Amino acid sequence: MTTQQTAPRIVPPKREYIQFTVNGIIYDVEVDLRRTLLEVLREQLGLTGTKKGCNDGNCGACTVLVNGKPMNSCLILAVEAHGKEITTIEGMAQDGKLHPLQEAVVNFNALQCGYCTPGILLTAKAFLEENPHPTEHDVRRAIAGNLCRCTGYQRFVNAILAVSQGKTKPDEE
């Protein structure tokens, strides 16, 4: 008689229910404890406007607003987003109307591949709310945590400065 071999015990990953608000909608989600807010937004909620870049807090592509403040969603455990209000790029336009920063980014051609754009827009939105009359240096410092791989910084700076002056288009040449 051969002794029956037992398979190694498979322990399912721990899960927990969280409730949070994303772009004004309340979500009840069961999340794997290991998942970051970024992973839950993209993979469970389907909000793929938030990008995964470096996954260690350097590139800023995953920036979302948590209770109005820009943060790297790759560095937040989804369970710790319980009870929070999250704004992603999908929530930036209101009633089908683009946010002035979005309009300016379009009009200034401030993007090439678009990967950094959601993160920069959300960072800039929170920044202008805290600092409505920035200098160029203030703007550069504010978006220092958002890497653009197409070297489009100057146009972003121009677009953000224009919005701070109530404009969404470049001055006519």
Next chain:
Amino acid sequence: MGMMRRLPRFDYLAPTTLQEACAMLQQHQGQAKLLAGGTDLLVNMKRRDETPQYVIGLKQVSGLDYVRDGDTLHIGPLAVLHQLELSPAVRQKWPILVEACDHFGSTQIRNLATVAGNLCSASPSADMATPLIVLGARLKLKSASGERQVAADQFFVAPFKTVMREDEILADIEVPALSERAAAVYERHSLREAMDHALVGVSVMVQLGRGTTCQDAHIALGACAPTPRRAPKAEAALRGKQLTAEVIAEAAKTASTDADPRTDPEYKRQIVEVLTRRALNRALTEVQGK
């Protein structure tokens, strides 16, 4: 720098009081890590540099994110760097802390990273360390068996290692007020203006007696020894002296011998000298302008 993977498995514990957190730390000693801002721990876990069995998230403990000013400043375990930048009291009475935030990570990181976490991670280049050292900050360490206070300049023992036991929590940072005739400033050198570690950071606190006589001086060096540390020889070169350009230059030179850099020693010593001189001059000007 290992590859960034998804987080490994762990059990997430969410205490609702500090006492409960202390009890959990004691119960799972050596197997548990405290999670505050997460900007260090989660990255280390994604790299598998750290794989704690338990992660104790402090976010459910209410009232830990305070920045409270009075005669002294109190910084809570969950207070993030951006709170220091926003506090009018800190801007006015402890501006060196705002200077230290100025080049720290990004907007996003300053909204996540805690002051306490920056100290506990104990990087030799930690931007929060040297300013708190020259300000004479006291750190309250709490455990299930009691609490103790440690001076900030006694806190660091080796790269990424502090005097904290595995069952302790950094429960409060207390920063005394600067005296009337004192100023503290932070100077920092890095290759990029933003998103870069300090190659060298120098904090100084100068307290004047009569005229320009130096009554007391604290100098702390970052990123040029295994830990952030005081520069005792340079401090001694200032005490009781008239702060002339020569005395400042000499003390700055001495500070470079207090440094013990493990990489690029000649380069770093030179930067220490330059930054110390700059910081001393700036602090002197600030006190005189008070």
